[in-house]
Amino acid sequence: MCAQPSPEHQRRGWRGPALATGAALGALALGLAGGVLGARLAADPDASEPVGSCDVAEVAPRVLPTIVTISATGAEAGTGSGAILTADGAVVTNDHVITPAVPDGRIEVILADGERLPAELVGRDPQTDLAVLDVEPGRALPAIELAGSDDVAIGEPVVALGAPLGLSSTVTAGIVSATGRSVTVPTGEGGTTVLTGAIQTDASINPGNSGGALVDCDGRLVGVNTAISTVPDSAGQPVGGSVGIGFAVPVGTVRAITDELIEHGRVAHPSFGMTVSELPASAAARFGVPPGLVVTAVTDGGAAQAAGLRVGDLITSLDGQDAPTDATLARVVVHAADGDEVEVEVLRDGRSRQVTMTLS
Structure with a gap:
């Protein structure tokens, strides 16, 4: 050619x-x-x-x-x-x-x-x-x-x-x-x-x-x-x-x-069972919170619901990565298998809590 x-x-x-x-x-x-x-x-x-x-x-x-x-x-x-x-x-x-x-x-x-x-x-x-x-x-x-x-x-x-x-x-x-x-x-x-x-x-x-x-x-x-x-x-x-x-x-x-x-x-590919929106550092600073992912929807029966996550929660750490982004979620999903556990840190009402999500 x-x-x-x-x-x-x-x-x-x-x-x-x-x-x-x-x-x-x-x-x-x-x-x-x-x-x-x-x-x-x-x-x-x-x-x-x-x-x-x-x-x-x-x-x-x-x-x-x-x-x-x-x-x-x-x-x-x-x-x-x-x-x-x-x-x-x-x-x-x-x-x-x-x-x-x-x-x-x-x-x-x-x-x-x-x-x-x-x-x-x-x-x-x-x-x-x-x-x-x-x-x-x-x-x-x-x-x-x-x-x-x-x-x-x-x-x-x-x-x-x-x-x-x-x-x-x-x-x-x-x-x-x-x-x-x-x-x-x-x-x-x-x-x-x-x-x-x-x-x-x-x-x-x-x-x-x-x-x-x-x-x-x-x-x-x-x-x-x-x-x-x-x-x-x-x-x-x-x-x-x-x-x-x-x-x-x-x-x-x-x-x-x-x-x-x-x-x-x-x-x-396994799922987190939730929809999120990125909260970048610039926006997070205005609200006085860390950057991360805001949970905007939770799927009934999904991993997020089983772990106790709610709409409005701010995910500040995911799978060991602080200030997680959409790309963090994508990376985990691509490489994870059904049943894998992911450690998540969530900020709710000013208090931080650790949860474990089991992907499915």
């Missing part, structure tokens, strides 16, 4: 409206391609390899055979990227990549060698923006190796692989800019979700890169490229491609969610 992408192709790859997240991040848009990171080279002319960068020429040929391009067609059409998880044809991608084909459309996976295969949707989880597909190639496929943990270091060199703007087998390289980000992004169906524990990278991630792989210098998957920050125009809409601020779902989340999808076809 060497032709210059058309403007129509670029628009098809741009999934959903951007969300403004403040002046520092500008507008966030889901990128439907897997970008790479700009290399940071140390000024050491005597070094045999550039310090702070991967040997991309060695990593790329090992990993590229595990990277696929995904075409999803239904009422709308879009393209994205994916990575082969198992030799028998399980492929991970972003949920928003395959949304155009849900429920009755067609999904096609294009292997690195150009072979096109029909794909079946195994399962999807909009909350973590991950999905698993299944293809039947009639032979063993090369599968990507997953890193053992989420322990990537800030400044660590990484390589991104995918199909930005439909340009299959695109490779870029750079660094991990930050870790543990909680980023609110659009979902493929028009809502929003929070990417918890996301890896921030200076990758050149563009529309079409979503679902592609972010790997370390050993070629092991450390994240799935999912979103980029873009600079909004005067109307607040995203303009252009990568500005060097991209986000990837970390491998720990990828492993947990894809295992559930492959085994059960779905992911059942």
Whole structure:
């Protein structure tokens, strides 16, 4: 795919409206391609390899055979990227990549060698923006190796692989800019979700890169490229491609969610059984209370009601984190299992009390 992408192709790859997240991040848009990171080279002319960068020429040929391009067609059409998880044809991608084909459309996976295969949707989880597909190639496929943990270091060199703007087998390289980000992004169906524990990278991630792989210098998957920050125009809409601020779902989340999808076809996230509203520090100071989450509704029979929470309670600590936010709740829900206990500190009528919530 060497032709210059058309403007129509670029628009098809741009999934959903951007969300403004403040002046520092500008507008966030889901990128439907897997970008790479700009290399940071140390000024050491005597070094045999550039310090702070991967040997991309060695990593790329090992990993590229595990990277696929995904075409999803239904009422709308879009393209994205994916990575082969198992030799028998399980492929991970972003949920928003395959949304155009849900429920009755067609999904096609294009292997690195150009072979096109029909794909079946195994399962999807909009909350973590991950999905698993299944293809039947009639032979063993090369599968990507997953890193053992989420322990990537800030400044660590990484390589991104995918199909930005439909340009299959695109490779870029750079660094991990930050870790543990909680980023609110659009979902493929028009809502929003929070990417918890996301890896921030200076990758050149563009529309079409979503679902592609972010790997370390050993070629092991450390994240799935999912979103980029873009600079909004005067109307607040995203303009252009990568500005060097991209986000990837970390491998720990990828492993947990894809295992559930492959085994059960779905992911059942536990619930707190309540609705909350953030009380930021600036507003909390006016009321003379700590920042946190104000309980605005409690579900009958839910975890919050069972723990004795009431509408109007101020949650000042959750799961060991003071001044919890919506992102704190999202992080706990993504990684918790049914029956897990969460310690909560609640301020009511000027008095603080500790409660234990059992998620269900």
